[in-house]
Amino acid sequence: MRRNSLAALIILLVLSACTTPETLTLQPQTFDDLDGWRTANHSSTLSAFRESCTVMMKRDSDASLGQQMGQVRDWEPACAAAVKTPKAKARAFFEEHFSPFKSVSNLRPDGLFTGYYEIELKGSLKKTKRFKYPIYSLPPEIARGFTRAQINAGALEGKGLELLWVEDPVRLFFLHIQGSGILRLPNGKAIRIGYDGQNGKAYVSLGRWLIDNNYMAQEDVDAPAIKQWLRQNPDLAQYAMEQNPSYIYFRRRDDLSRAQGPIGAQTVPLTSYCSLAIDKRFYGYGIPMWVETDLPNGRPFRKLAISQDTGGAIRGAIRADIFYGHGKTAETLAGYMNQRGNLWVLLPKELAARNGEK
Numbered sequence: 147m148r149r150n151s152l153a154a155l156i157i158l159l160v161l162s163a164c165t166t167p168e169t170l171t172l173q174p175q176t177f178d179d180l181d182g183w184r185t186a187n188h189s190s191t192l193s194a195f196r197e198s199c200t201v202m203m204k205r206d207s208d209a210s211l212g213q214q215m216g217q218v219r220d221w222e223p224a225c226a227a228a229v230k231t232p233k234a235k236a237r238a239f240f241e242e243h244f245s246p247f248k249s250v251s252n253l254r255p256d257g258l259f260t261g262y263y264e265i266e267l268k269g270s271l272k273k274t275k276r277f278k279y280p281i282y283s284l285p286p287e288i289a290r291g292f293t294r295a296q297i298n299a300g301a302l303e304g305k306g307l308e309l310l311w312v313e314d315p316v317r318l319f320f321l322h323i324q325g326s327g328i329l330r331l332p333n334g335k336a337i338r339i340g341y342d343g344q345n346g347k348a349y350v351s352l353g354r355w356l357i358d359n360n361y362m363a364q365e366d367v368d369a370p371a372i373k374q375w376l377r378q379n380p381d382l383a384q385y386a387m388e389q390n391p392s393y394i395y396f397r398r399r400d401d402l403s404r405a406q407g408p409i410g411a412q413t414v415p416l417t418s419y420c421s422l423a424i425d426k427r428f429y430g431y432g433i434p435m436w437v438e439t440d441l442p443n444g445r446p447f448r449k450l451a452i453s454q455d456t457g458g459a460i461r462g463a464i465r466a467d468i469f470y471g472h473g474k475t476a477e478t479l480a481g482y483m484n485q486r487g488n489l490w491v492l493l494p495k496e497l498a499a500r501n502g503e504k
Contacts, residue, residue, distance in 0.1 A: 170428045170463040172214055172247035172491065174502050180246060180436050180490060182448030188240060189233035190420045191434070194452045197414040198432030199225035211430030216497040221432070224494045240450065245498035246436060249428075249464050249489040257464025259439040259447075261483035262423065264408050264472035265321050269312045269329035269337070277311035279318050281329075284343040284395040291346050293391040298384065309396055310337065316376045319352075319387045320369070322394040325457075326408035328472060340408050342397035349458045350390040361386075369481035407471065410455035418471030423455035428463045429491070437466065439487025442479060450492075464489050 177183050199221075202211075207219040224243040231239040251257065270277035282297070284290070285307055292301040310329055312318050321327045325341040353372055356362040362375060376383040399409070407416035410423070412431035422435055429435075433453045441447050451468070460467055466489060470476035493501060 166253060168463055169252045171250045172501060173250055175246045175248050175490060177241055177246060181438055186448055186450060188236035188450050190417055191450045191452060192228065192231065192233055192236040192239060194417040194420040195434060196228050198412060198452050198454060199228055201412055201414055202432045212428065214501065215430045215433055220494050220497040240434065240492060243494060244434060244492035245495060246490045246492050247501065249491060251463040256486045256488055257462055259466055259468060259485050259487045261468045261470050261480035262324055263470045263476035263480040265317065265324045265327040266472060267312050267314065267317050267321060267327055267329050269310045269331060271310060273311045277313050279312050279315050280308040281310045281312060281396050282307045283309045283397055293347055294393045295388040297393055298388060316373055325394060338399040338402055339396040340399040341394060343395040345393040347391035349392040352386060352390055355386065355389045368484060412454045414454055416454060416469045418469060419449060420451045421454045421469040422451045423457050423460050423467035424453040425460050425462055425465055426456050429453050434492040436490035437487065439485045442482035
């Protein structure tokens, strides 16, 4: 996915950065402390963990997975066992090879959970009167640093970089937020595209800008509300979107089947409800993490997921972005997801013993 700012712009609600350095403490727990652990289905998470292991095990044995997450060698026995474990034994596998620790921040006891998804757009291989907004492939380095406003003004025109064309500039903007998408051509064919680079400009929150300029109240800002505002204010929409100078470049992902998810920062396909974007300052990739939060409709969300992605807006020791997949349901969940919750990490047994396993 994109490496700029993940998910539905909800993190944009944060008013100011705390100046106190944040630290992560891992408190030993038991699986009985995890609400819903016994009844949750862990089979898809086991598959996602296997995907992560394929990348982890290619690294040097002494490579770090994070300050408190050990080294690759600490994870080798669990990864080896995961390959041999049938999905029906997924819960037993995690209980046998891991111990849970609650993530506790010095800033506050709980954290923020948002969501992201793979957006779908209508597109064309050629520019037409209907499809006139380009999706650009990665330019040569010398031409890579233009801002969003400069690119909209034509800075990349005539360079043969147009990958595809879409009809809706608002959904195109949200494609840049999500970092991957599926384009539906007029003949019904679907083309998947994924993140291939960024212009090097810092991400600026459109939601934050709308609040600061009194266009929207803080409590009203979520992804659906931002989309509605952009459509209701066409004279200001492009200017507003250009306040975020960050720009994403894409490439076709014909190597992925529709059944697979987009590629996350760990370079493995993401799995719906089982892949998390996390803050790399605190966690490495491939870590099993128990999420305890609620969905936007109030239903409890209790799920074991794997840290496989990250993003510029994912900042904090108890902070995660849940990947919901693609389609209308995923878009709705990601758009409204802005919930408090708690986070646990599962560490391999030997590593857990060194960290004071309960």
